[in-house]
Every structure is written in structure tokens, then in C-alpha cells.
Amino acid sequence: MAAKLQGASISSSCHPPSTKNSLCKIKVITTRISIQRTNQAHRRISKITCCSEIGAASTNSRSQNKRPLTTTDLTGSFKDGSGIRVAYQGVSGAYSESAAEKAYPNCETVPCEQFDIAFQAVENWIADRAVLPIENSLGGSIHRNYDLLLRHRLHIVGEVQLSVRHCLLANHDVKIEDLKRVLSHPQALAQCEHTLTRLKVVREAVDDTAGAAQFVAQHKLRDTGAVASVGAARIYDLTVLAQDIQDDSDNITRFLMLARDPIIPGTDRPFKTSIVFSLDEGPGMLYKALAVFSMRDINLTKMESRPQRKRPLVNNDGLKHFDYLFYCDFEASMADYNAQNALKHLKEFATFLRVLGSYPMDINLV
Numbered sequence: 001m002a003a004k005l006q007g008a009s010i011s012s013s014c015h016p017p018s019t020k021n022s023l024c025k026i027k028v029i030t031t032r033i034s035i036q037r038t039n040q041a042h043r044r045i046s047k048i049t050c051c052s053e054i055g056a057a058s059t060n061s062r063s064q065n066k067r068p069l070t071t072t073d074l075t076g077s078f079k080d081g082s083g084i085r086v087a088y089q090g091v092s093g094a095y096s097e098s099a100a101e102k103a104y105p106n107c108e109t110v111p112c113e114q115f116d117i118a119f120q121a122v123e124n125w126i127a128d129r130a131v132l133p134i135e136n137s138l139g140g141s142i143h144r145n146y147d148l149l150l151r152h153r154l155h156i157v158g159e160v161q162l163s164v165r166h167c168l169l170a171n172h173d174v175k176i177e178d179l180k181r182v183l184s185h186p187q188a189l190a191q192c193e194h195t196l197t198r199l200k201v202v203r204e205a206v207d208d209t210a211g212a213a214q215f216v217a218q219h220k221l222r223d224t225g226a227v228a229s230v231g232a233a234r235i236y237d238l239t240v241l242a243q244d245i246q247d248d249s250d251n252i253t254r255f256l257m258l259a260r261d262p263i264i265p266g267t268d269r270p271f272k273t274s275i276v277f278s279l280d281e282g283p284g285m286l287y288k289a290l291a292v293f294s295m296r297d298i299n300l301t302k303m304e305s306r307p308q309r310k311r312p313l314v315n316n317d318g319l320k321h322f323d324y325l326f327y328c329d330f331e332a333s334m335a336d337y338n339a340q341n342a343l344k345h346l347k348e349f350a351t352f353l354r355v356l357g358s359y360p361m362d363i364n365l366v
């Protein structure tokens with residue numbers, strides 16, 4: 001059963017335990033979690049306080065009977081996702097939850113109120129991974145999430161491409177003609193632009209698609225529908241009035257998996273690397289930056305620019321410019337000399353450079 005993390009509930013005083021110590025010395029940060037029932041099939045974490053650090057000396061008698069962890073336990077759990085807690089924004093039935101389950105099939109999913117909370121859940125050791133939608137084939141980039149990648153210090157350890165098939169959901173016996181309003185995540189509403197325009201309904205943005213379905217069901221609304229997944233219809237007991245209502249049948253969202261530590265990049269399968277950099281002002285600077293990849297035959301798969309909020313520039317003429325951050329994905333592993341040389345070259349003139357992660361490419365669209 002899932003629990004939903006709330007903004008105020010994460011205490012910032014948690015510190016990661018040292019991974020350098022041997023297992024018996026690792027300090028375990030415990031969390032005291034008060035769980036409160038809500039009327040749907042949901043539990044909501046209303047309070048999380050990091051309360052104590054337990055060393056080997058204070059280990060209780062129950063844990064003394066446990067067998068020690070072996071390498072098989074560690075590799076096995078990461079392969080099939082069992083034992084991994086994955087934080088996502090939304091409630092059960094959200095597409096982000098499906099993305100988490102695709103990446104880590106037997107994981108425990110941890111619903112969070114906002115993306116920022118999902119990041120904090122990993123930083124504070126409440127979850128092991130966070131899943132973050134980053135771009136969609138119809139709606140484009142999810143800009144806020146690019147900003148979050150930089151504001152937090154998590155590493156990208158994987159990506160998932162998910163085929164997103166939206167449905168129009170409503171309470172039982174409600175007809176399409178009865179609908180005056182449709183609720184959903186803004187990205188989902190944008191992806192169903194044509195259908196919603198045809199229906200002449202008022203669109204209302206909420207935090208996530210499944211949350212919209214939950215709201216319609218909980219309040220027994222008869223003039224309001226939700227755009228969400230067929231899974232959300234099942235969970236919240238709603239009727240599917242229309243299926244595949246997205247503007248294009250190929251509607252794909254790309255999600256990133258984030259962790260506290262980076263993975264060791266390999267060369268055994270196709271890898272992608274994500275970086276963010278900034279440059280000095282001047283003609284041809286971006287051209288020069290991109291040339292470090294093209295001259296080494298490295299394929300760029302994504303480029304995104306975001307303004308650096310606190311750094312508007314004033315040049316000699318008193319004109320104001322914005323300083324930009326360039327987010328770039330390329331098809332190479334950081335274990336490749338070619339990629340290492342490209343970044344060494346870029347570092348010679350970039351004013352800032354950070355590798356966000358080097359991770360296996362998702363080549364199985366589901």
C-alpha cells in the first residue's frame with residue numbers, strides 16, 4: 001500500500017550514512033513515520049522526523065538473528081528492483097509510477113506531492129530512487145524538472161521511455177455530453193488538445209493525472225471528467241469514456257531515474273550521458289561547444305537551454321542579456337575515451353560544466 005510524502009514532512013536534518021564504513025558500522029537513520037488513513041486505497045505519510053542514529057552497539061536482539069548480506073543480495077535487488085523504494089510525483093496510477101515499475105519491476109513506489117519532494121526523499125534516504133518526467137514527444141521539455149536537476153545533487157542513473165495512452169474517465173453512468181470540465185496534469189491536457197477542444201470542456205490543471213481521477217471519484221462529480229491512464233480508471237473505479245485521446249498515437253514520455261550516487265559507466269551496451277554547461281558571451285561560442293562532439297563523431301540526442309535566474313548580464317553598452325545553461329544529452333558512455341576527451345575539450349572554455357549522469361539508454365519502448 002502506498003504512502004504519499006508531503007512537503008512539510010521531510011526534515012532536512014537527515015544526513016546520509018557513510019558508505020565507506022563496513023556494514024556493521026553503518027549508521028542507520030531511522031524515520032518515524034505517522035501514517036494516517038484516507039478514504040481511497042491510500043495512506044498518506046503525514047509526518048517524517050529523522051529521530052535517531054543507531055550504531056552497531058545499539059543493534060536490537062531481532063537483528064542479531066538475521067543472516068549477513070551477501071553480494072548476491074545486493075546485485076539481485078538492483079536487477080529486479082526488489083527492495084528499492086522509488087519516489088515519484090503523484091498518486092497511485094500516475095504515469096511516473098508506471099515508469100518506476102518499468103525501470104525497477106518489483107520496486108516499492110513512494111508517491112510524493114511534488115517533484116521537489118521526490119528529490120528530497122532520495123537525498124534524505126527515505127527513498128533510493130526518484131523518477132522524473134523530462135520530455136514528451138508532443139508537449140516537449142518539462143522545464144521545471146531541468147531546473148530541479150541542477151538545484152539538487154542527485155545523479156541520473158537510468159532513463160525510461162513510456163508510451164503514454166490517455167483516457168477520458170468519469171464516474172459510472174456519466175456520459176461525455178454531461179462533462180463541462182476536465183481535470184488533469186498540464187502536460188496531459190496539452191497532449192489531448194484536439195479532443196478537449198472538440199468536447200468544448202473547461203480544462204483545469206492539477207498535480208498529476210491519477211490525482212485528477214482520484215478527485216473526480218472521491219467527490220462523485222457528474223459534470224467533471226479526468227484525463228488519466230486506464231490503470232487509474234481501475235484503481236479509482238471510474239468508467240473509460242474514451243481511449244487513446246492524445247493528439248498523436250505515438251505519445252512518448254521520457255523519464256529519468258535519479259540516485260544519490262552515480263553508476264559506474266560501462267561500454268557493454270549503449271550508454272547516454274547528460275551534461276549541463278554555461279559559456280561566455282560571444283559570437284560562435286555555442287557553435288564551438290557543439291563542435292567538441294561533432295569532431296569526435298558523438299551524436300547529440302537532446303539540447304535544452306534554460307536562463308540562469310540570478311545572472312542577467314549587462315554588457316559595455318548597458319544592454320541586458322540573459323546567461324544561459326545548456327543541457328545536453330549525447331550517445332556515449334563516460335567510460336569512452338572519446339567522450340572523456342570531448343568533455344576535457346569543452347572544459348577548456350566552458351564557464352561551468354557538470355556531468356548529470358552516464359547511464360544505459362532505454363531501447364525498449366513500452
Ligand SMILES: O=C(O)C(=O)C[C@]1(C(=O)O)C=C[C@@H](O)C=C1
Nearest residue numbers: 094095096133185187208209253
Ligand atoms: O501526471 C502523471 O501521471 C505524471 O506522471 C506526470 C506526467 C508529466 O509530467 O509529463 C507524465 C507523463 C505524461 O506525459 C503526463 C504527465
